[in-house]
Structure formats: structure tokens, C-alpha cells
Amino acid sequence: MSQPMLRLEHISKQIGHRPILHQVDLEVERGQRVALLGPNGAGKSTLLRIAATLLKPSSGRVWIGGRPAGDDPSVRAQVGVVLEPTLFYLSLTARENLTLYARLYGVPQAGKRAAELLELVGLALFGDEPVRTYSRGMRQRLALARALVHSPQLLLLDEPYTALDQEGCALLNGLLERLAAQGTAVVVVTHELEPGGSPLPVDRAVLLDRGRLVDGVAVPPGREAGWLRRWYRERVGSGLGRG
Amino acid sequence: MAALRRVVLLAWKDLVVEARSKELLGAMFVFALLVVVIFSFGLDPARSEVRPLFPGILWVAVFFAGVLGLNRSFTKELEDHALWGMMLVPMDRSTVFYAKALSNLLLLLFTEAIVLPLFFVLLGQTLPGGLHLFLAAILLGSVGFTLAGTLLGALAAGTRSGEMLLPVLLFPILVPVVLGVVQITQGLLLNLDPAGWRHWFQLLAAYDLIFLVLPLLLFEQVIEL
Numbered sequence: 001m002s003q004p005m006l007r008l009e010h011i012s013k014q015i016g017h018r019p020i021l022h023q024v025d026l027e028v029e030r031g032q033r034v035a036l037l038g039p040n041g042a043g044k045s046t047l048l049r050i051a052a053t054l055l056k057p058s059s060g061r062v063w064i065g066g067r068p069a070g071d072d073p074s075v076r077a078q079v080g081v082v083l084e085p086t087l088f089y090l091s092l093t094a095r096e097n098l099t100l101y102a103r104l105y106g107v108p109q110a111g112k113r114a115a116e117l118l119e120l121v122g123l124a125l126f127g128d129e130p131v132r133t134y135s136r137g138m139r140q141r142l143a144l145a146r147a148l149v150h151s152p153q154l155l156l157l158d159e160p161y162t163a164l165d166q167e168g169c170a171l172l173n174g175l176l177e178r179l180a181a182q183g184t185a186v187v188v189v190t191h192e193l194e195p196g197g198s199p200l201p202v203d204r205a206v207l208l209d210r211g212r213l214v215d216g217v218a219v220p221p222g223r224e225a226g227w228l229r230r231w232y233r234e235r236v237g238s239g240l241g242r243g
Numbered sequence: 244m245a246a247l248r249r250v251v252l253l254a255w256k257d258l259v260v261e262a263r264s265k266e267l268l269g270a271m272f273v274f275a276l277l278v279v280v281i282f283s284f285g286l287d288p289a290r291s292e293v294r295p296l297f298p299g300i301l302w303v304a305v306f307f308a309g310v311l312g313l314n315r316s317f318t319k320e321l322e323d324h325a326l327w328g329m330m331l332v333p334m335d336r337s338t339v340f341y342a343k344a345l346s347n348l349l350l351l352l353f354t355e356a357i358v359l360p361l362f363f364v365l366l367g368q369t370l371p372g373g374l375h376l377f378l379a380a381i382l383l384g385s386v387g388f389t390l391a392g393t394l395l396g397a398l399a400a401g402t403r404s405g406e407m408l409l410p411v412l413l414f415p416i417l418v419p420v421v422l423g424v425v426q427i428t429q430g431l432l433l434n435l436d437p438a439g440w441r442h443w444f445q446l447l448a449a450y451d452l453i454f455l456v457l458p459l460l461l462f463e464q465v466i467e468l
Contacts, residue, residue: 052331053330053331054327054330054331055467056467073333073334073336074333075333076331076332076333077333079331081331083324083327085327086323087323087324087327087328087331088325088328089256089260089319089322089323089325090319090322090323091260091263091264091319092259092260096259100252100256101328103252104249104252104253104329106245
């Protein structure tokens with residue numbers, strides 16, 4: 001039986017005396033796209049950073065592709081991450097940043113890969129400009145290219161639609177469809193349930209509230225507009241998980 | 244081999260970033276130069292009683308200039324949280340430390356290559372004790388300084404008052420390095436008996452070795468979010 005691409009096992013996180021996450025369990029299969037939803041302060045970004053191995057959980061374990069994360073750095077080769085900061089050296093150009101990441105990940109023909117990705121995210125014309133001169137939306141596109149530079153099997157996206165225009169949202173939606181078809185697992189933290197006016201391209205949604213996973217649903221393909229928004233509002237509006 | 248390649252790649256990236264901003268090199272170079280120039284006006288090199296002070300002046304200028312550079316060296320990593328990007332790469336996270344220490348060392352050596360000859364010219368000093376030993380002391384002292392300074396620079400960079408914190412943390416730890424290079428330089432400048440100062444080379448080498456290994460164990464904890 002194939003292992004899930006991501007398995008979070010009883011994850012708890014406490015910062016100081018403040019509990020952020022409490023006994024969270026989540027599995028994401030290969031090719032599956034999961035939306036991690038919840039109100040501000042629910043612990044979504046913290047959970048994503050733990051899954052990305054940037055943060056250590058206070059208790060619990062993270063498994064990536066069936067291997068425990070944290071023991072062996074090579075596990076991180078399977079993960080691509082977009083976070084709210086875009087993780088670039090601002091005085092380097094977009095091409096230099098992508099080439100640097102490609103070389104660090106051991107991607108052959110790093111320069112060619114950087115050029116392909118710049119083309120993919122629609123930044124080929126601006127590839128030789130320093131990232132410092134980029135708008136927030138352009139940086140967000142570039143962050144997506146960085147996350148894909150080593151063709152990861154697991155993509156973790158924290159608010160990836162931030163500052164993207166209509167065309168950028170469509171680009172990301174199309175990309176998520178293609179990556180899922182190729183077997184890439186995706187976890188997306190977002191408040192944009194209809195990015196660019198289209199339904200969020202996910203197969204499953206889970207709801208995190210006050211550090212606990214409180215609900216989840218399989219998202220039907222070809223659902224009517226606003227389906228996921230209604231599901232989310234019904235749960236959050238009902239005060240689920242509060243008090 | 245892959246680790247070494249990554250260290251060189253990241254150090255090269257640091258040097259390219261520095262070449263575009265010239266922030267560190269400018270501050271380090273101007274500070275060290277000013278100290279040397281001010282002392283060259285304030286002290287009469289012909290008076291024999293001030294000669295023993297020169298090694299101290301020289302290394303205070305170099306190390307204080309170096310702290311200016313160290314203070315800024317992690318700023319670029321934190322600007323857009325690029326350090327997190329490096330932490331995501333499938334490599335031992337201490338790779339980032341060794342690359343940063345290498346680029347800091349190269350910048351310090353570059354500053355020294357300009358300031359040290361000026362020191363000898365402006366303060367009218369000669370080196371009767373042997374240039375090769377002096378160069379060895381510079382190298383060992385600079386390596387120890389940058390290894391300890393880069394580790395503590397990473398620690399201080401994550402705090403709100405990092406620029407003040409770094410010298411406070413660093414200088415007590417640097418005491419063996421400062422003592423070593425000052426004693427060796429004094430021995431060479433004043434042409435003292437090598438038996439009285441040669442052992443400082445061993446101390447510098449041991450210090451460098453300790454701070455070469457320590458980051459393997461500590462750096463990941465230091466940069467943890």
C-alpha cells in the first residue's frame with residue numbers, strides 16, 4: 001500500500017505558554033489537493049511551517065513520503081513551499097535567485113530550469129530585474145516558481161493567491177490541476193475560496209479552529225459556484241470550535 | 244563534496260550581494276582606516292615608549308571594523324526571510340553558517356589587505372620578526388574572529404537589539420584571539436624572543452578548531468524560528 005505523501009501525527013505546538021496547535025492529525029495522498037481553512041489565528045500557517053520542517057512541533061511527528069521529517073535533510077527535497085514572505089535575496093535578479101535555488105537543490109541545467117519557470121509564471125520579460133523592484137504580485141508568482149524549481153512531490157502553499165491578479169489566479173489554478181494530475185500532493189492555506197472568480201481547485205477541505213482540526217469535507221468536482229464558501233460559512237458562522 | 248560546493252555557491256552569492264550594495268565593505272574599511280589615521284596623528288611613532296601600544300591599536304581597529312561587518316551580515320538573510328528558503332533546501336543547515344563565515348572571512352581579509360599596509364606606512368612601523376609569521380597570525384586570528392563572530396551574529400540577528408548585543412556577546416569570547424594576535428604582533432614588531440610568544444599560535448589554532456566544529460552542533464538551534 002502506498003504511503004500518504006504527507007502525514008501529520010498528533011501535532012501539538014505551544015509557543016511560550018500559549019497553545020497554538022492541539023493534537024492535529026492530517027493525511028494527504030499523492031495527487032490530492034487539500035484546502036486548510038480557518039479564521040485568523042487558527043494555527044494554519046504554523047501547521048504549514050511544521051509540515052515544511054521549518055518549525056519543530058512540541059509533540060507529534062511529521063512524515064513526508066513515508067519518511068520521518070527532521071531526521072534526514074534529504075526528505076526536504078520532496079517539498080516545495082510558498083509562504084507569506086517570498087524568501088528571496090532582494091538585490092539579486094529573479095533569474096539569479098531561481099538559478100541559486102536550482103543549484104542548491106541539485107537540479108541539472110539550473111539556468112535552463114530558471115528560464116523555463118520564469119516563462120511558466122509569466123515573468124520572462126522581467127527575469128533580469130532585481131527582485132527588490134518587483135510588485136507584491138510579481139514576487140508571489142516568482143515564489144511559486146521557486147517552490148517548483150526542484151519538481152517537488154508535495155507542495156505547501158500559504159496564501160498563494162495574495163496580490164495575484166485575475167490572470168495570476170487562473171495561472172495558479174491551472175497549475176494546481178496539472179500538478180495533481182501528475183501526482184503532486186498540495187496543501188493550500190487560503191481565505192480565497194473563489195480565487196479569480198473560479199472555484200478553489202481542491203479535492204478536500206479541512207477546517208482548523210483554535211489549533212484543532214474540527215471538520216473536513218470531500219469537495220465534489222463540478223460543484224456549483226459558492227459551494228465551498230457556504231460550507232465554510234456554515235461552520236465558522238455557527239461558532240464551531242469556540243468556547 | 245556537494246556540501247562544499249553549496250558552501251562555495253552561497254559564499255559567492257553573499258559576495259555578489261555585497262558587491263551590489265557595498266554596505267559591509269564600505270563600513271568596515273572606512274572605520275579601520277579612520278582608527279589608523281587618527282592614531283597616526285595622535286601618537287609619535289618615533290617615541291619608543293608608544294611602540295608596544297601599536298599591536299593593540301592595529302587589532303582593535305581590525306576587530307571593531309569586523310564587528311560592523313558581522314552586524315550586517317545576516318540582515319540580507321532576514322530581509323525577505325531568505326534564510327527560511329535556505330532552511331528548506333535539502334542540506335545540513337550548518338552549510339549556511341560555513342558559507343556565511345567564508346564570505347565574512349574574505350571581506351575581513353580584503354579590509355586587512357588594505358588597512359594593514361597603511362598602518363605600517365602611517366605609523367612608520369617595520370616588521371623585523373618575519374612577514375610569514377605575521378601573515379599566519381593574521382589568518383589564524385581572522386578565521387577565529389569570523390567563525391565565532393558569525394555564530395554569534397546569527398544569534399544576535401534574530402533579536403530586536405542585535406546590533407548592540409553582538410559586541411557584548413562577542414568580545415568576551417574573543418579574548419583568546421585578541422590576546423593571541425596582539426602578543427604575536429608585539430613579538431614580531433619589537434623583535435622579541437619567539438620563545439615568549441610562539442605558543443600563541445597553538446592557542447589560535449585550537450580556538451579556530453573549536454569554533455569550526457561547534458556550529459555543526461549549534462547552528463540549527465541558533466537559527467530556529
